[in-house]
Amino acid sequence: MRRIALVSFLALAACSQPDAPGDDLTAPEPPIETSETETAAPDTAPALPDLTQVWIASGFQAPEGVAVDGDVLYISNVAGEGGAKDGEGWISRLSLDGDILEEKWVEGLNAPKGLGIRDGKLFVSDYDAYHVIDIASGEIENTYPVDGAGFLNDIAVWQGGVYLSDSGSARIFQIDVNGYKEWLADERLGGVNGLWPDGDRLLIATMSSGSLLETRGARDLTEIATGMDNADGIAVLDDGSYLVSSWPGQIWHVSTDGETTELHNTVDIPVYQNDLTRVGDLIIVPNWQPGSVTAWRLGD
Numbered sequence: 557m558r559r560i561a562l563v564s565f566l567a568l569a570a571c572s573q574p575d576a577p578g579d580d581l582t583a584p585e586p587p588i589e590t591s592e593t594e595t596a597a598p599d600t601a602p603a604l605p606d607l608t609q610v611w612i613a614s615g616f617q618a619p620e621g622v623a624v625d626g627d628v629l630y631i632s633n634v635a636g637e638g639g640a641k642d643g644e645g646w647i648s649r650l651s652l653d654g655d656i657l658e659e660k661w662v663e664g665l666n667a668p669k670g671l672g673i674r675d676g677k678l679f680v681s682d683y684d685a686y687h688v689i690d691i692a693s694g695e696i697e698n699t700y701p702v703d704g705a706g707f708l709n710d711i712a713v714w715q716g717g718v719y720l721s722d723s724g725s726a727r728i729f730q731i732d733v734n735g736y737k738e739w740l741a742d743e744r745l746g747g748v749n750g751l752w753p754d755g756d757r758l759l760i761a762t763m764s765s766g767s768l769l770e771t772r773g774a775r776d777l778t779e780i781a782t783g784m785d786n787a788d789g790i791a792v793l794d795d796g797s798y799l800v801s802s803w804p805g806q807i808w809h810v811s812t813d814g815e816t817t818e819l820h821n822t823v824d825i826p827v828y829q830n831d832l833t834r835v836g837d838l839i840i841v842p843n844w845q846p847g848s849v850t851a852w853r854l855g856d
Contacts, residue, residue, distance in 0.1 A: 602811035604819065605793055606855025607839065611654035613849045619648070619842035621710065622789075622833040622849075623671035623678065625691065627652050629835070630661075630678060631842060631849055632668040639683055639707060641666045647680065647689075652838065654851060662694055670751075670831070672711035672718055677733060679718050681708040686720060688733050700735055710831065712751035714758045721748045723763065740774050750800075750831065752790040761787035761800055768800055768810055781814040789832030791839060793854070801832035801841060 618634035628649055635644040645665035649658040670681040677697070678689040684705040688698045702708060706724015711731075713719075719739065720729045726745040729736045747763030760769040760777075766784040771777050784802050791799040798810040805823035808816050822829065828844040839852040 602797065602809070602813075602815055602817065603795070604809050604817060605797075605799070607807075607819065607852040608855060609850060610838075610853050611851045613650060613654040613656060613851075614847060615656060615659065616648060616842070616847045616849060618844045619830070619847065619849055620669045620844055621671045621681075621831045622840050622842060623673050623711075624833070624835050624840075625673050625678075628657065629840060629849075630671050630673075632665075632671055632680065634667045634669065634844070636667065638667050638669075641683060645682070647671075647678070650849060652835065652851075654849070662689055662696065669708070670710035670712075670720065672713045674713045674716075674718055679711050679720075679731065681711055681720055683708055686711075686731055686736070698733065700731070702729065702736060709749050710751045712753050712758065714751075714753035715756075719751055719758065721745075721751055721760070723747050723749055728760075740771065740777075742777055744769065744777055744779075747786075749787060749803075750789045752792070754792050759790050759792070759798075761790050763787060763803075766802070768798060779814075781810045781816050783816055784808050784810075788830055789841070791832055791834035793834075799832060799834075799839065801829040803828050803830050803844065805829055807832065807841075 616633050619631050620634055621632040623630040631648045631650055633646050636642040643664050645668045646660045647662040649661045665682050667683045668680050672679045676691050678691050680687040685699055685701040687696050689696050705722050709721045709723045711720050718731050720731050728740040730739040749763050750761035752759040756772055757770045763786045766787050767782040768780040784800050786802045786804055787800050788803040789801040796812045800808045805826055807820040807829055809819050810816050826845055830842040830844050832841045837854045841850045
């Protein structure tokens with residue numbers, strides 16, 4: 557295992573300048589008089605966040621999900637194939653400074669992805685089941701297979717409940733230490749992936765349509781933005797706008813009126829951008845490939 561620290565700035569936008577005046581010597585026509593003073597249209601381009609890359613931690617194997625407990629990050633390592641039940645996956649513990657505290661805190665999982673913490677328990681999605689792990693002891697207390705699960709993915713703790721997305725069946729389940737129930741099923745949840753709590757809203761990212769959605773209950777679903785294929789993680793910024801990752805290697809900004817702007821693209825390298833998660837002024841992103849976790853700092 558090793559830790560690579562680096563600081564670099566992400567160029568977020570480019571501006572163009574008007575063409576230089578030509579050599580036309582024709583005298584200009586007099587200005588047209590109007591009864592009212594005309595003003596230029598205001599610039600309506602969304603303000604883009606400043607992101608500074610502050611560290612990269614390496615030594616992981618297909619890291620995918622993030623949960624935070626105080627100053628400790630829990631990172632899921634799929635290790636094998638994303639849909640394989642091979643017992644090769646594990647959970648790592650990482651500091652907010654990027655130091656690996658424990659490479660294999662809990663082992664013997666299949667393809668662990670989403671993580672969520674409630675009441676001292678770590679909930680872990682694991683392809684077609686979820687685990688309940690006691691954080692104090694590091695022991696798996698229960699494992700619940702989910703009937704009909706296609707590809708269990710992210711987990712979020714919202715309004716006292718724990719919610720689990722199933723990318724393979726366009727459903728969201730409500731889960732706890734005793735079992736689960738189907739909570740929301742909708743064709744618009746095709747390839748449902750990231751979940752993120754935001755007050756009275758649960759934010760949802762989908763891979764099939766590349767949409768950012770919100771719901772305030774089990775019967776309503778509203779689209780905020782779309783066009784971000786393979787959308788994965790979600791963060792809410794202080795101005796009410798969003799960051800959304802697309803796992804093949806993109807980070808997007810979504811304005812409050814739903815306009816999307818690509819901030820970062822590592823598709824061709826490739827560096828995957830998986831479960832993007834905000835922790836204070838840090839944005840933590842596991843990179844399934846090449847097996848790293850990256851931290852970005854939000855600027856003022």
